[in-house]
Amino acid sequence: MTTTDDDKDVLGLAELSRELPPIDLDAQSADRIARRAGDSVGKGPSPRRFIEPVLAAVIVTVYLVWALMKVLELLG
Protein backbone atom coordinates (compact mmCIF):
# COMPACT_ATOMS: atom_id res chain seq x y z
CA MET A 1 0.00 0.00 0.00
CA THR A 2 1.35 3.43 -0.94
CA THR A 3 0.97 6.87 0.57
CA THR A 4 -1.17 7.79 -2.43
CA ASP A 5 -3.56 4.94 -1.61
CA ASP A 6 -3.63 6.08 2.02
CA ASP A 7 -4.38 9.64 0.95
CA LYS A 8 -7.12 8.43 -1.37
CA ASP A 9 -8.70 6.46 1.50
CA VAL A 10 -8.50 9.36 3.94
CA LEU A 11 -9.64 12.09 1.54
CA GLY A 12 -12.52 10.01 0.20
CA LEU A 13 -13.69 9.14 3.70
CA ALA A 14 -13.49 12.77 4.79
CA GLU A 15 -15.55 13.74 1.71
CA LEU A 16 -18.19 11.12 2.53
CA SER A 17 -18.29 11.95 6.20
CA ARG A 18 -19.20 15.56 5.51
CA GLU A 19 -22.45 14.22 4.01
CA LEU A 20 -23.41 12.18 7.07
CA PRO A 21 -26.30 13.62 9.09
CA PRO A 22 -25.25 15.27 12.38
CA ILE A 23 -25.98 13.32 15.55
CA ASP A 24 -26.44 14.85 18.98
CA LEU A 25 -28.02 14.10 22.32
CA ASP A 26 -31.15 15.88 23.40
CA ALA A 27 -30.43 18.70 25.84
CA GLN A 28 -32.07 16.93 28.80
CA SER A 29 -29.97 13.79 28.43
CA ALA A 30 -26.83 15.85 27.95
CA ASP A 31 -27.52 17.81 31.16
CA ARG A 32 -28.22 14.62 33.09
CA ILE A 33 -25.02 12.95 31.93
CA ALA A 34 -22.94 16.08 32.53
CA ARG A 35 -24.36 16.39 36.06
CA ARG A 36 -23.83 12.73 36.97
CA ALA A 37 -20.33 12.47 35.58
CA GLY A 38 -19.37 15.98 36.67
CA ASP A 39 -20.21 15.21 40.29
CA SER A 40 -17.37 12.66 40.24
CA VAL A 41 -14.62 14.99 39.05
CA GLY A 42 -11.47 14.23 40.99
CA LYS A 43 -13.24 11.84 43.37
CA GLY A 44 -11.90 8.59 41.97
CA PRO A 45 -13.93 5.43 41.49
CA SER A 46 -16.55 4.55 44.10
CA PRO A 47 -15.24 2.16 46.80
CA ARG A 48 -18.27 -0.02 46.09
CA ARG A 49 -16.67 -1.20 42.86
CA PHE A 50 -13.93 -2.91 44.92
CA ILE A 51 -16.29 -4.70 47.29
CA GLU A 52 -17.29 -7.50 44.90
CA PRO A 53 -13.74 -8.64 43.95
CA VAL A 54 -12.63 -8.43 47.60
CA LEU A 55 -15.58 -10.55 48.71
CA ALA A 56 -14.88 -13.10 45.96
CA ALA A 57 -11.21 -13.26 46.96
CA VAL A 58 -12.12 -13.80 50.64
CA ILE A 59 -14.58 -16.59 49.80
CA VAL A 60 -12.09 -18.36 47.51
CA THR A 61 -9.30 -18.06 50.11
CA VAL A 62 -11.50 -19.46 52.90
CA TYR A 63 -12.52 -22.34 50.65
CA LEU A 64 -8.91 -23.13 49.70
CA VAL A 65 -7.79 -23.06 53.34
CA TRP A 66 -10.69 -25.34 54.28
CA ALA A 67 -9.82 -27.76 51.43
CA LEU A 68 -6.13 -27.75 52.40
CA MET A 69 -7.01 -28.51 56.03
CA LYS A 70 -9.21 -31.41 54.91
CA VAL A 71 -6.37 -32.83 52.80
CA LEU A 72 -3.93 -32.49 55.71
CA GLU A 73 -6.50 -34.12 57.99
CA LEU A 74 -6.78 -37.11 55.63
CA LEU A 75 -3.01 -37.43 55.29
CA GLY A 76 -2.39 -37.02 59.00
Added chain:
Amino acid sequence: MEADERAWVDGLRRGERAAFDQVFAAYRRRIYAYLVRMTRRKDAAEDLLQESFLRLAQSAKRLETDTRLGPYLFTVAHRLFISWTRAQAVRAQLAGDLPARETAGNERSPLEALADSQAQLALERAFASLAPAYREVALLVGVEGLTPTEVAEILGQKPEAIRQRLARARIQLAEALGDHAPASWRTA
Protein backbone atom coordinates in the same frame (compact mmCIF):
# COMPACT_ATOMS: atom_id res chain seq x y z
CA MET B 1 -1.82 20.57 21.93
CA GLU B 2 -4.06 23.64 21.84
CA ALA B 3 -4.06 26.18 24.67
CA ASP B 4 -7.71 25.48 25.54
CA GLU B 5 -7.05 21.79 25.81
CA ARG B 6 -4.00 22.35 28.02
CA ALA B 7 -6.05 24.60 30.31
CA TRP B 8 -8.81 21.99 30.50
CA VAL B 9 -6.34 19.26 31.43
CA ASP B 10 -4.80 21.50 34.10
CA GLY B 11 -8.29 22.25 35.44
CA LEU B 12 -9.23 18.58 35.51
CA ARG B 13 -6.03 17.75 37.36
CA ARG B 14 -7.07 20.30 39.98
CA GLY B 15 -10.52 18.68 40.19
CA GLU B 16 -12.34 21.70 38.74
CA ARG B 17 -15.93 21.06 37.70
CA ALA B 18 -15.88 23.98 35.25
CA ALA B 19 -13.06 22.38 33.28
CA PHE B 20 -15.02 19.14 33.08
CA ASP B 21 -18.12 20.97 31.82
CA GLN B 22 -16.05 22.59 29.06
CA VAL B 23 -14.57 19.25 28.02
CA PHE B 24 -18.03 17.68 28.02
CA ALA B 25 -19.41 20.49 25.85
CA ALA B 26 -16.48 20.19 23.44
CA TYR B 27 -16.46 16.42 23.02
CA ARG B 28 -19.90 15.05 23.85
CA ARG B 29 -21.28 15.25 20.27
CA ARG B 30 -18.21 13.57 18.77
CA ILE B 31 -18.11 10.73 21.28
CA TYR B 32 -21.88 10.24 21.17
CA ALA B 33 -21.99 10.15 17.35
CA TYR B 34 -19.16 7.60 17.33
CA LEU B 35 -20.98 5.45 19.89
CA VAL B 36 -24.35 5.68 18.12
CA ARG B 37 -22.80 4.60 14.83
CA MET B 38 -20.91 1.76 16.49
CA THR B 39 -23.70 0.39 18.72
CA ARG B 40 -26.55 1.34 16.33
CA ARG B 41 -28.56 2.03 19.48
CA LYS B 42 -29.18 5.41 21.04
CA ASP B 43 -29.91 4.06 24.53
CA ALA B 44 -26.68 2.07 24.58
CA ALA B 45 -24.75 5.03 23.18
CA GLU B 46 -26.09 7.27 25.96
CA ASP B 47 -25.06 4.76 28.63
CA LEU B 48 -21.59 4.39 27.18
CA LEU B 49 -21.23 8.15 26.77
CA GLN B 50 -22.04 8.63 30.44
CA GLU B 51 -19.57 5.93 31.44
CA SER B 52 -16.86 7.45 29.23
CA PHE B 53 -17.16 10.86 30.88
CA LEU B 54 -17.57 9.28 34.31
CA ARG B 55 -14.20 7.57 33.82
CA LEU B 56 -12.65 10.84 32.69
CA ALA B 57 -14.04 12.56 35.80
CA GLN B 58 -12.78 9.81 38.11
CA SER B 59 -9.33 9.84 36.52
CA ALA B 60 -9.13 13.64 36.35
CA LYS B 61 -6.47 14.09 39.01
CA ARG B 62 -4.30 11.34 37.54
CA LEU B 63 -4.20 12.75 34.00
CA GLU B 64 -0.77 13.49 32.55
CA THR B 65 -0.19 17.19 31.80
CA ASP B 66 0.19 16.40 28.08
CA THR B 67 -2.96 14.25 27.83
CA ARG B 68 -4.79 14.79 24.55
CA LEU B 69 -8.41 14.60 25.51
CA GLY B 70 -9.80 13.56 22.11
CA PRO B 71 -7.71 10.40 21.75
CA TYR B 72 -8.13 9.75 25.51
CA LEU B 73 -11.93 9.85 25.31
CA PHE B 74 -12.08 7.81 22.10
CA THR B 75 -9.84 5.19 23.73
CA VAL B 76 -12.19 4.92 26.71
CA ALA B 77 -15.26 4.86 24.45
CA HIS B 78 -13.69 2.18 22.24
CA ARG B 79 -12.95 -0.05 25.25
CA LEU B 80 -16.45 0.41 26.60
CA PHE B 81 -17.88 -0.43 23.18
CA ILE B 82 -15.84 -3.67 23.08
CA SER B 83 -17.09 -4.65 26.56
CA TRP B 84 -20.64 -3.80 25.53
CA THR B 85 -20.33 -5.94 22.39
CA ARG B 86 -19.11 -8.91 24.44
CA ALA B 87 -21.91 -8.47 26.96
CA GLN B 88 -24.43 -8.35 24.12
CA ALA B 89 -23.05 -11.59 22.66
CA VAL B 90 -23.18 -13.34 26.06
CA ARG B 91 -26.72 -12.10 26.63
CA ALA B 92 -27.77 -13.36 23.22
CA GLN B 93 -26.20 -16.77 23.91
CA LEU B 94 -27.91 -17.03 27.28
CA ALA B 95 -31.18 -16.20 25.60
CA GLY B 96 -30.52 -19.00 23.13
CA ASP B 97 -30.48 -16.64 20.18
CA LEU B 98 -27.96 -15.73 17.58
CA PRO B 99 -26.52 -12.21 18.01
CA ALA B 100 -29.06 -9.73 16.75
CA ARG B 101 -28.53 -8.42 13.25
CA GLU B 102 -27.75 -4.73 13.19
CA THR B 103 -30.28 -3.71 10.60
CA ALA B 104 -32.81 -5.94 8.97
CA GLY B 105 -33.77 -5.55 5.32
CA ASN B 106 -35.10 -2.15 4.34
CA GLU B 107 -36.31 -1.29 7.81
CA ARG B 108 -35.05 2.11 9.00
CA SER B 109 -33.00 2.12 12.18
CA PRO B 110 -33.37 5.08 14.59
CA LEU B 111 -30.02 6.28 13.30
CA GLU B 112 -31.13 6.16 9.68
CA ALA B 113 -34.22 8.13 10.64
CA LEU B 114 -31.90 11.11 11.10
CA ALA B 115 -31.08 11.13 7.41
CA ASP B 116 -32.71 14.05 5.56
CA SER B 117 -32.22 12.70 2.07
CA GLN B 118 -31.90 9.46 0.14
CA ALA B 119 -28.20 10.18 -0.27
CA GLN B 120 -27.70 10.48 3.49
CA LEU B 121 -29.75 7.35 4.05
CA ALA B 122 -27.64 5.43 1.53
CA LEU B 123 -24.51 6.72 3.23
CA GLU B 124 -25.65 5.72 6.74
CA ARG B 125 -26.56 2.28 5.41
CA ALA B 126 -23.22 1.95 3.66
CA PHE B 127 -21.34 2.74 6.89
CA ALA B 128 -23.65 0.42 8.84
CA SER B 129 -22.95 -2.41 6.40
CA LEU B 130 -19.24 -2.35 7.24
CA ALA B 131 -17.91 -4.85 9.78
CA PRO B 132 -17.49 -3.04 13.12
CA ALA B 133 -13.67 -3.12 12.89
CA TYR B 134 -13.74 -1.40 9.48
CA ARG B 135 -16.57 0.95 10.41
CA GLU B 136 -14.70 2.09 13.50
CA VAL B 137 -11.58 2.98 11.54
CA ALA B 138 -13.62 4.68 8.81
CA LEU B 139 -15.44 6.80 11.40
CA LEU B 140 -12.37 7.75 13.39
CA VAL B 141 -10.40 8.74 10.29
CA GLY B 142 -13.20 10.07 8.10
CA VAL B 143 -15.51 11.78 10.59
CA GLU B 144 -13.10 12.59 13.40
CA GLY B 145 -10.14 13.49 11.22
CA LEU B 146 -7.71 11.39 13.25
CA THR B 147 -4.62 10.03 11.52
CA PRO B 148 -4.14 6.27 11.05
CA THR B 149 -1.31 6.47 13.61
CA GLU B 150 -3.58 8.12 16.19
CA VAL B 151 -6.30 5.55 15.49
CA ALA B 152 -3.73 2.76 15.92
CA GLU B 153 -2.94 4.10 19.40
CA ILE B 154 -6.62 4.34 20.31
CA LEU B 155 -7.40 0.81 19.16
CA GLY B 156 -4.13 -0.72 20.39
CA GLN B 157 -3.18 -1.87 16.88
CA LYS B 158 -0.25 -1.34 14.54
CA PRO B 159 -0.61 1.58 12.08
CA GLU B 160 -0.22 -0.83 9.14
CA ALA B 161 -3.21 -2.84 10.36
CA ILE B 162 -5.24 0.35 10.51
CA ARG B 163 -4.22 1.30 6.96
CA GLN B 164 -5.32 -2.13 5.75
CA ARG B 165 -8.68 -1.79 7.49
CA LEU B 166 -9.02 1.66 5.97
CA ALA B 167 -8.36 0.31 2.47
CA ARG B 168 -10.91 -2.48 2.95
CA ALA B 169 -13.45 -0.02 4.32
CA ARG B 170 -12.91 2.16 1.25
CA ILE B 171 -13.43 -0.78 -1.13
CA GLN B 172 -16.60 -1.92 0.66
CA LEU B 173 -18.01 1.60 0.89
CA ALA B 174 -17.29 2.20 -2.79
CA GLU B 175 -19.13 -1.01 -3.67
CA ALA B 176 -22.06 -0.15 -1.43
CA LEU B 177 -22.35 3.42 -2.71
CA GLY B 178 -21.83 2.77 -6.41
CA ASP B 179 -22.29 6.06 -8.27
CA HIS B 180 -22.49 7.99 -4.98
CA ALA B 181 -18.92 7.02 -4.04
CA PRO B 182 -16.29 9.80 -4.16
CA ALA B 183 -14.98 10.31 -7.70
CA SER B 184 -11.41 9.44 -6.68
CA TRP B 185 -12.59 6.01 -5.55
CA ARG B 186 -14.61 5.28 -8.68
CA THR B 187 -11.62 5.78 -10.95
CA ALA B 188 -9.48 3.36 -8.89
